[in-house]
Amino acid sequence: MSPQDLAKRQAAEAALAYIEPGEVLGVGTGSTVNHFIDLIAEKRLVADIKGAVSSSNASSERLKQIGVPVLDLNQTGELSIYVDGADEANPALQLIKGGGAALTREKIVAAASRKFVCIADRSKQVDVLGKFPLPVEVIPMAQSYVGRELFKLGGKPKLRDGVITDNGNVIIDLHGVAITDPLALETTINQITGVVCVGLFARRPADVLIVGSTDGIQTITR
Numbered sequence: 001m002s003p004q005d006l007a008k009r010q011a012a013e014a015a016l017a018y019i020e021p022g023e024v025l026g027v028g029t030g031s032t033v034n035h036f037i038d039l040i041a042e043k044r045l046v047a048d049i050k051g052a053v054s055s056s057n058a059s060s061e062r063l064k065q066i067g068v069p070v071l072d073l074n075q076t077g078e079l080s081i082y083v084d085g086a087d088e089a090n091p092a093l094q095l096i097k098g099g100g101a102a103l104t105r106e107k108i109v110a111a112a113s114r115k116f117v118c119i120a121d122r123s124k125q126v127d128v129l130g131k132f133p134l135p136v137e138v139i140p141m142a143q144s145y146v147g148r149e150l151f152k153l154g155g156k157p158k159l160r161d162g163v164i165t166d167n168g169n170v171i172i173d174l175h176g177v178a179i180t181d182p183l184a185l186e187t188t189i190n191q192i193t194g195v196v197c198v199g200l201f202a203r204r205p206a207d208v209l210i211v212g213s214t215d216g217i218q219t220i221t222r
């Protein structure tokens, strides 16, 4: 396992402590979350979990494989805990997410959860968000229009080739914007017609960030 992968696994393992027995768990998407799901099985915690609401078809499949029932958010009500990774996190625990194209469902599950526990390796920590291209999920017929509107914001929008989201939409990645005011940019992009969701989690930041590294675990609480 690479040092980065080991750091992701350490963060994922620390997040197991946030699981509330008998509760429905929100589960995100990505390689760090895959460690989290695998660890639930390895540490024999499956029976503690009533079920999970998942942010992607990929995570749903992985959860089912270890025997965790995948539930419909419309049937569960508010979730106590949501565990997910991130592409970038700033000191206010605002995030860029969507590297795995699951941003819309991730934002929905995060919004419907009382506590968002973000798990990441240290490479994801930044002072200013925006080195990682900002993912925007877009209705396919609006992709050219939205691309032109995103260009006006000063960055370089690029269609993510060959990617269709679980919701049947496309992803435009906005490159080269240093995000000094995440709340304002989230609002601006949300208001572009044809945008389904922007992978900027400023209005709904993480509540806890668990960072794994070769030096160990760091937990930051908002």
Ligand SMILES: O=C(CO)[C@H](O)[C@H](O)COP(=O)(O)O
Pocket (backbone or CB within 6 Å): 028, 029, 030, 031, 032, 033, 084, 085, 086, 087, 096, 097, 098, 099, 100, 101, 102, 103, 106
């Ligand atoms: O937002 C995401 C998927 O849409 C992931 O949380 C993000 O891309 C981090 O992925 P990884 O854990 O593989 O580094």
